Amino acid sequence: MHRRLIAPGALAAASLLLAIPASAAEASPGAPGIGDPYYPYYGNGGYDVSHYDLRLTYRPSTDELSGTATISARTTQSLNRFNLDFLLDVSEVRVNGNAARFATSGEHELEITPKSPLAKDTPVTVVVRYSGVPSTKSAYGFTTWHRTPDGAIAADEPEAAWWWFPSNDHPSDKATYDVSVAVPDGTQALSNGTLQSTSSQRGWTRYNWRQNKPQATYLTTLALGRFDVTTATSDGGVPVLNAYSKDLGDNDGAARASVERTGEIVDWLSGYLGPYPFSSAGGYVPNTTTGYALETQTRVYYSPKQFAGGSNTSVVVHELAHQWYGDDVSIAGWKDIWLNEGFARYAQWLWSEHEGEGTAQELADYTYASHPADDPFWTVAPGDPGPDNQFAAAVYDRGALAVQALRNAVGDETFFAILKGWPKSHAYGNASVGDFRAYAEGVAGRSLKALFDTWLYDTVRPAQPAVASARGTAPVRPASWTKIQATNDVHGG
Numbered sequence: 001m002h003r004r005l006i007a008p009g010a011l012a013a014a015s016l017l018l019a020i021p022a023s024a025a026e027a028s029p030g031a032p033g034i035g036d037p038y039y040p041y042y043g044n045g046g047y048d049v050s051h052y053d054l055r056l057t058y059r060p061s062t063d064e065l066s067g068t069a070t071i072s073a074r075t076t077q078s079l080n081r082f083n084l085d086f087l088l089d090v091s092e093v094r095v096n097g098n099a100a101r102f103a104t105s106g107e108h109e110l111e112i113t114p115k116s117p118l119a120k121d122t123p124v125t126v127v128v129r130y131s132g133v134p135s136t137k138s139a140y141g142f143t144t145w146h147r148t149p150d151g152a153i154a155a156d157e158p159e160a161a162w163w164w165f166p167s168n169d170h171p172s173d174k175a176t177y178d179v180s181v182a183v184p185d186g187t188q189a190l191s192n193g194t195l196q197s198t199s200s201q202r203g204w205t206r207y208n209w210r211q212n213k214p215q216a217t218y219l220t221t222l223a224l225g226r227f228d229v230t231t232a233t234s235d236g237g238v239p240v241l242n243a244y245s246k247d248l249g250d251n252d253g254a255a256r257a258s259v260e261r262t263g264e265i266v267d268w269l270s271g272y273l274g275p276y277p278f279s280s281a282g283g284y285v286p287n288t289t290t291g292y293a294l295e296t297q298t299r300v301y302y303s304p305k306q307f308a309g310g311s312n313t314s315v316v317v318h319e320l321a322h323q324w325y326g327d328d329v330s331i332a333g334w335k336d337i338w339l340n341e342g343f344a345r346y347a348q349w350l351w352s353e354h355e356g357e358g359t360a361q362e363l364a365d366y367t368y369a370s371h372p373a374d375d376p377f378w379t380v381a382p383g384d385p386g387p388d389n390q391f392a393a394a395v396y397d398r399g400a401l402a403v404q405a406l407r408n409a410v411g412d413e414t415f416f417a418i419l420k421g422w423p424k425s426h427a428y429g430n431a432s433v434g435d436f437r438a439y440a441e442g443v444a445g446r447s448l449k450a451l452f453d454t455w456l457y458d459t460v461r462p463a464q465p466a467v468a469s470a471r472g473t474a475p476v477r478p479a480s481w482t483k484i485q486a487t488n489d490v491h492g493g
């Protein structure tokens with residue numbers, strides 16, 4: 001994932017100084033941020049998006065992207081102005097069919113002033129016509145648009161959308177998508193969900209993708225390049241579509257040996273997490289120089305570096321576990337990241353046990369023993385790590401320790417009921433760490449406050465868990481440790 005510092009503050013005051021026009025006494029501007037304390041300008045206030053329709057054209061040789069976004073939303077307040085998050089060059093905006101005024105502000109704000117104010121709780125259609133070269137755009141001094149020798153990809157966290165479509169860029173506003181991209185013949189355009197159709201004319205091929213379940217903006221991906229595509233159906237009936245850059249070099253074999261296990265792993269995870277929540281599964285491995293993997297919904301992004309050391313099914317397990325913990329049930333705010341990473345890491349521990357390379361308890365014991373009491377590792381609270389530590393190792397490893405502590409506290413039967421019941425209880429929605437605690441307490445039939453405080457919020461090393469201390473000997477490093485830690489490093493980079 002992306003890791004950098006954002007120094008918010010000055011811009012907020014500037015935006016708030018803009019006066020509300022007297023002519024629209026009841027209508028007011030939507031906030032420039034959705035209200036996430038980690039990222040004050042991510043997302044926007046005043047409306048909720050239900051669908052993005054993106055019709056685009058891309059030229060790999062020049063990295064030019066152009067097209068139209070049609071956004072279906074509903075107002076949550078009376079609006080005389082509202083924002084989208086976007087970096088490319090806008091030539092026209094229409095709101096409910098009428099031309100609208102627009103301007104840019106801040107690092108990534110597109111301010112839209114409709115011809116007349118929008119009433120609260122009414123449907124609104126926004127059309128944005130745009131073009132640009134994404135690789136030339138930056139916000140806060142960085143870009144997450146990744147050029148490859150044969151095209152580009154959009155896959156990053158917590159921000160990726162700004163470089164290719166205007167959005168309400170926060171996981172709390174999920175929507176369905178139709179992504180249609182025309183590329184020169186021989187190049188492919190990959191996105192989330194199912195490939196509905198392709199058409200070719202005059203040297204261009206258009207790919208039409210549909211995501212029919214709610215999807216967070218950061219989980220929306222675009223891959224443009226030359227790929228070898230494989231398709232299959234898992235024993236459990238899940239259609240699988242994977243794609244590999246034609247230029248993966250020495251990593252090609254290991255990438256395929258890992259990602260081609262997708263259907264098997266989806267079915268195996270379903271045993272713990274419930275039925276797979278989406279109409280398609282799969283992953284893609286473009287020829288990027290980045291190091292991380294990302295759980296982009298239904299179509300996981302893997303850096304080829306994931307497979308530089310040989311096959312790694314553990315990272316496939318991690319990203320596919322996110323399809324339930326992160327994609328189906330998405331975080332309410334970025335502070336809730338433990339709900340994603342603690343459980344995706346724990347799924348790797350379960351896979352290790354399945355593969356006979358160390359049980360979850362053995363991994364927990366070794367993880368605990370690996371971090372002495374004065375290790376800064378314990379100063380990161382996975383339940384609210386702060387933006388600078390959002391993807392710190394502790395969110396993953398201490399996060400999974402918290403899951404193991406929960407398992408030991410409530411017993412296997414209750415624990416696995418919680419693990420499987422949670423995605424169903426908040427299917428296609430959003431939830432916070434507090435919501436998870438309430439759900440777990442409901443299943444367990446008792447308060448878990450002390451356990452959550454100790455493992456998710458205290459900034460000191462918890463006392464050694466009883467299960468581990470009973471063993472009395474130093475834990476041995478499980479065989480799966482290196483592969484799991486390799487995915488850990490990758491997430492942090």
Ligand SMILES: [Zn+2]
Nearest residue numbers: 318340341344
């Ligand atoms: Zn993850």
